[in-house]
Amino acid sequence: MQTTYVMIKPDGVQRGLVGEILGRFERKGLKLVGMKSMVPTEEIARTHYDVHKERPFFPGLIKFVTSGPVVCMAWQGKDAISVARKLIGATNGREADPGTIRGDFGMDMGYNMIHGSDAPETAEFELGLWFPEGLMEWNNTMGTWVYE
Numbered sequence: 001m002q003t004t005y006v007m008i009k010p011d012g013v014q015r016g017l018v019g020e021i022l023g024r025f026e027r028k029g030l031k032l033v034g035m036k037s038m039v040p041t042e043e044i045a046r047t048h049y050d051v052h053k054e055r056p057f058f059p060g061l062i063k064f065v066t067s068g069p070v071v072c073m074a075w076q077g078k079d080a081i082s083v084a085r086k087l088i089g090a091t092n093g094r095e096a097d098p099g100t101i102r103g104d105f106g107m108d109m110g111y112n113m114i115h116g117s118d119a120p121e122t123a124e125f126e127l128g129l130w131f132p133e134g135l136m137e138w139n140n141t142m143g144t145w146v147y148e
């Protein structure tokens with residue numbers, strides 16, 4: 001089992017796509033082990049996107065991510081990291097496949113509505129950053145009908 005960090009960015013919240021987006025993870029069969037909403041501080045946004053700090057789009061990205069509420073989620077399941085990235089789609093909405101979140105709702109690179117961890121190490125780092133209080137442990141009875 002893996003746990004991945006998924007975050008609906010301010011454009012997804014502003015556009016009223018929270019239910020639509022999180023419903024896709026729910027329907028897929030992933031288990032929700034953490035969820036909350038906040039307006040990120042500059043410090044948490046900079047730490048989250050630290051790998052991109054030298055990129056030209058970094059200042060704009062930080063301004064965007066701290067501009068309003070985000071929805072922070074932790075989703076658990078077999079290969080949850082790659083499963084979530086597939087549901088999310090390619091970074092640029094114009095290139096993302098239809099059927100993916102970015103492919104269905106996005107038209108740009110920065111305003112791409114959602115973040116998903118890209119590897120086990122980044123998932124661990126991001127979950128610790130956004131959920132320092134820890135995640136929920138619960139028995140998901142639906143899981144017995146999701147995995148053989």
Ligand code: IDP
Nearest residue numbers: 052057061090091109110111112114115116118
């Ligand atoms: P990812 O979210 O698909 O993993 P990354 O390359 O890790 O994409 O970039 C992180 C985020 O930075 C993207 O989701 C997007 O919001 C923003 N971003 C990436 N490249 C650009 C760009 O060229 N212009 C503006 N924003 C960008």
Ligand code: MG
Nearest residue numbers: 115116117118
């Ligand atoms: Mg990335």
